[in-house]
């Protein structure tokens with residue numbers, strides 16, 4: 566079994582009694598014309614907000630460009646629900662991401678007594694460091710957090726390639742989330758076995774109400790923290806790989822990942838798209854051209870996995886830095 570023991574804990578069982586009621590999704594309704602900005606926005610261009618939506622969840626979001634005339638209704642709807650935040654520095658990005666996570670943590674714990682958070686590996690993890698420091702390290706209700714991975718490399722948990730190890734070293738070892746609520750893969754299994762086992766664990770957590778079930782029957786995580794590779798991959802869903810089309814599984818496995826190591830497990834796209842909130846955390850010039858393709862308004866035929874993120878009933882926010890949006894900036898005249 567995947568290593569989280571939440572299934573047996575009394576705390577987890579008590580969630581069975583709680584009913585999920587969808588909370589109002591924060592929509593970005595205010596508009597402002599950027600000067601291209603960043604953390605300065607955080608301080609000086611804060612948009613006044615309605616009471617239902619605390620600030621970092623929707624402030625400072627730069628409206629994305631209008632989709633092409635040929636765009637489908639789905640694309641249009643997805644873009645309407647997207648927001649883009651641009652920061653001068655990675656430090657400022659981390660601070661804003663921490664505030665965002667804190668507000669969502671408070672919201673979900675208040676509403677249903679638990680907060681389910683899905684991590685990626687890679688560069689995303691360094692942006693969580695802020696959460697391990699004061700004041701968040703002391704004030705957050707870590708006992709109610711449940712941690713999952715959107716993808717994992719099929720290696721032992723102490724291997725340098727392990728997404729679990731990366732998250733543990735930088736984040737999890739520094740905050741008091743109960744170990745039984747950290748759902749890592751069973752690293753003794755094959756790729757297929759680990760994917761099936763992780764899905765079984767998720768199904769159990771859905772059954773006992775720790776993880777919410779979406780209207781379409783997939784697990785609906787409260788917050789998914791995604792990274793994006795320079796090729797436009799998210800999780801272990803790679804461009805042109807058949808895994809991007811899988812809809813009959815929650816967790817799939819791959820043995821020919823173009824990025825090493827080759828064996829991995831990954832949430833499928835419908836699980837990602839069932840999330841309540843997704844933060845797409847992308848920094849650095851190496852990702853500028855893919856950011857430009859994903860967020861620009863040109864019509865292209867080769868749709869990248871990152872462009873397939875289109876939440877059913879949730880809110881997607883891009884947390885970026887200036888370097889990552891450098892090519893988009895020209896297109897948008899920011």
Ligand SMILES: O=C1O[C@H](COP(=O)(O)O)[C@@H](O)[C@H](O)[C@H]1O
Nearest residue numbers: 685686687688689792793794800
């Ligand atoms: O292999 C992976 O890559 C992506 C992107 O990583 P990054 O270092 O370019 O941000 C990551 O999101 C994923 O979890 C990981 O397994």
